[in-house]
Amino acid sequence: MSLMALREQLNGLVNSMFLEGLLDDQFEQLQMLQDESSPGFIAELITLFCGDSERILAELTKLLDQAVVDYQKVDAFVHQLKGSSSSVGAQHVKLACVQFRQFCEEHNKEGCLRALNVVKHEYYLLRGKFDTMLQLEQRIQAYESKQQI
């Protein structure tokens, strides 16, 4: 695929993510911060976000599997996830976390379990698109560095 076609694909993907609300303004901030001096910035943040999220989702699953749920611990993890999703512009994940915290506050186990499922759904949906995004970006950057030789 030509460089131009790759760029079109990437732009199309990112634009659709903005339109669907998967990404918000914060992601635009990240795009502004990435330049020739830090070409891997977005990839680095996305990788950190995915690592954090999967670790947290695993912890939450364990915590909510207990007979007696420690809502303080659950809330602390959801707070963390909300923070990192907010920092990368992962809007749907962030909103799902906000809902989740409500159920935590109410000590509503059923609500929490449902909220956890929503967060997981939103996260994995986003993750799939982030994977595609990073693959396209890598291919584009490889092309560009070849061109500079």
Added chain:
Amino acid sequence: MAVDAEAQFHVLAVDDSLLDRKLIERLLKTSSFQVTTVDSGSKALEVLGLKEDQTSTPALSPEHNEIEVNLVITDYCMPGMTGYDLLKKIKESSSLKDIPVVIMSSENVPSRINRCLEEGAEEFFLKPVQLSDMRRLRPHILKGKHKEQQLHQEENSNTNHIIISSSNNNNMSNKRKAMDEEVLSERTRLRFSSSSLNVI
């Protein structure tokens, strides 16, 4: 000598989240700051040259193992020492209290914000912090430096004159200026008394 407005200032950023540390580091570097990031309040105090139970830095020259920090920006919610605790320690330290501190938080809690501002924080940033927020940092750094400079300049000129004439400052009639002069004349008296002892 005037402070060079383009001088590179050094910011110490404190956040327990690696993702947020990477983000703030990038924001600061893009805005031409020198950056050091740490993941806790206690590490921040180490960098500032203060052990947790001290209130003033040991008598080491700045080149020794402390780096000069022009501003501290810290997350509020951290395990162990919170951003608020760190702010307090800095403001209670005779050697660090003039370093401007900015607090960041993902939650907009007015009582939390007020508490921090009352304790001496310059500003409170709501996360996620953005590039436009970085522009608000330099004025806080320059304000502190300008005050420092003014004080030095006036002290230097006053050592040559025992009597401070307030008629020099016809334009300045505000109370604060008068207070500053009183403080300076007090210092000058002390300086003369200690140096006269040294002459012997």
